[in-house]
Amino acid sequence: MTETEVFNVLSQIPDPEIPVISIKDLGILQGVKIENNQVFIDITPTYSGCPAMKLVEDLIHESLAGKGFDSVQVISKLTPVWTTDWLSDDAKRRLEEFGIAPPEKTSPNKSWLSAEGPKIIRCPLCKSENTIMVSQFGSTACKAHYKCADCLEPFDYFKCI
Amino acid sequence: MDLKEALREFCVRQGDDAVVLSHRVTEWCGHGPILEEDIALSNIGLDLLGQCQSLLNYAGQIKGNGRTADDYVYRRPENLFKNCLLVEQENGNYANTIARHFFYDVYHFYLLEGMQDSKDEFLRGFAQKSIKEVAYHIRHSSNWVLRFGDGTEESHAKIQEAVDFIWRYTGEMFENDEIHRTLAEAGIIPDYETLKSKWDAKVNEILAEATLIRPDQTFMATGGRTGIHSEKLGFLLSEMQYLVRAYPDAKWD
Ligand SMILES: [Zn+2]
Numbered sequence: 001m002t003e004t005e006v007f008n009v010l011s012q013i014p015d016p017e018i019p020v021i022s023i024k025d026l027g028i029l030q031g032v033k034i035e036n037n038q039v040f041i042d043i044t045p046t047y048s049g050c051p052a053m054k055l056v057e058d059l060i061h062e063s064l065a066g067k068g069f070d071s072v073q074v075i076s077k078l079t080p081v082w083t084t085d086w087l088s089d090d091a092k093r094r095l096e097e098f099g100i101a102p103p104e105k106t107s108p109n110k111s112w113l114s115a116e117g118p119k120i121i122r123c124p125l126c127k128s129e130n131t132i133m134v135s136q137f138g139s140t141a142c143k144a145h146y147k148c149a150d151c152l153e154p155f156d157y158f159k160c161i
Numbered sequence: 162m163d164l165k166e167a168l169r170e171f172c173v174r175q176g177d178d179a180v181v182l183s184h185r186v187t188e189w190c191g192h193g194p195i196l197e198e199d200i201a202l203s204n205i206g207l208d209l210l211g212q213c214q215s216l217l218n219y220a221g222q223i224k225g226n227g228r229t230a231d232d233y234v235y236r237r238p239e240n241l242f243k244n245c246l247l248v249e250q251e252n253g254n255y256a257n258t259i260a261r262h263f264f265y266d267v268y269h270f271y272l273l274e275g276m277q278d279s280k281d282e283f284l285r286g287f288a289q290k291s292i293k294e295v296a297y298h299i300r301h302s303s304n305w306v307l308r309f310g311d312g313t314e315e316s317h318a319k320i321q322e323a324v325d326f327i328w329r330y331t332g333e334m335f336e337n338d339e340i341h342r343t344l345a346e347a348g349i350i351p352d353y354e355t356l357k358s359k360w361d362a363k364v365n366e367i368l369a370e371a372t373l374i375r376p377d378q379t380f381m382a383t384g385g386r387t388g389i390h391s392e393k394l395g396f397l398l399s400e401m402q403y404l405v406r407a408y409p410d411a412k413w414d
Contacts, residue, residue, distance in 0.1 A: 048294060049211025079286035136297055137201035161293040
């Protein structure tokens with residue numbers, strides 16, 4: 001297998017927490033290198049403490065088992081620093097269909113400290129823009145908790161960072 | 162002082178802050194005052210745990226002593242932990258927890274901000290990543306300081322009491338010892354005087370907005386950075402390390 005072929009195989013692995021997008025869509029899968037029949041795979045965590053990283057590693061090993069490589073090494077890197085800007089428009093569409101409001105583009109504000117401005121998060125269910133943030137912290141590290149003031153359903157918003 | 166020694170010690174201090182504070186917040190898991198807060202604190206604890214892992218694994222690589230984050234966290238007695246006394250303070254009521262976090266978050270945020278252009282490649286990337294997470298932490302704790310302070314008579318009294326109690330543990334974060342000076346001179350971490358003035362400005366701003374009084378107490382407790390802790394850390398570690406010490410061969414799966 002070539003590096004591109006390995007990359008394509010790994011691109012099929014769904015994110016363990018959001019199965020409608022792959023680890024490639026999400027930007028966790030960073031690159032593949034093959035040297036002397038050994039594979040080196042770079043991955044980067046979405047959040048420092050993302051508990052799905054170990055599972056992602058296992059899934060990578062699983063999908064390359066029996067492919068004839070002498071060894072498979074998964075290397076976790078912090079840089080380039082993960083950002084939701086890496087999500088493609090297509091991935092964002094699939095997120096919304098799945099019921100998770102997709103992230104906005106990150107603001108150019110480098111300070112990170114200023115509270116997020118008033119932004120409009122569209123309800124993924126009824127598409128109303130009349131929504132309210134319940135908590136900055138949601139069901140997983142990468143999501144905030146919102147509710148829709150029209151259809152009254154709660155939903156997750158994929159925080160932009 | 163040897164630069165590598167200083168760097169390793171600094172990473173151990175920061176990693177220990179993160180793991181001890183992470184353990185404290187997860188003590189709220191299942192006991193939070195409302196579900197959203199239970200979830201918020203668990204998320205914050207998870208961020209800190211991830212940061213601790215990166216820092217302590219890196220510490221183990223410096224000068225090749227080969228220890229992993231697990232070795233550091235599970236196999237050291239309390240006098241080898243270098244976290245500041247602030248983070249080991251007990252949760253108390255929710256105002257106590259929030260006050261402890263608020264003072265630490267402000268320090269943590271500006272420290273990371275100053276490390277975003279660190280001369281050390283690892284710390285630079287680490288800071289660029291972690292600051293995005295800590296921005297959420299500081300917004301969370303300062304929002305609660307504001308809500309409690311500018312809330313009811315009871316919430317105001319509780320947060321003021323919490324601020325007054327925890328204040329004595331805030332000085333230790335800015336003790337400018339040889340380790341900090343060595344690293345600041347090498348452009349690896351920000352200068353602690355600047356860090357302190359940014360912290361003061363932010364703390365004053367939020368306390369004033371929350372109608373709280375900044376304590377004028379000048380006595381500051383010290384010892385954590387050199388391994389002299391309150392008895393509270395021992396209890397925390399005995400819980401955290403229990404499984405690994407009782408069953409040294411235990412493994413996941
Ligand atoms: Zn709706």
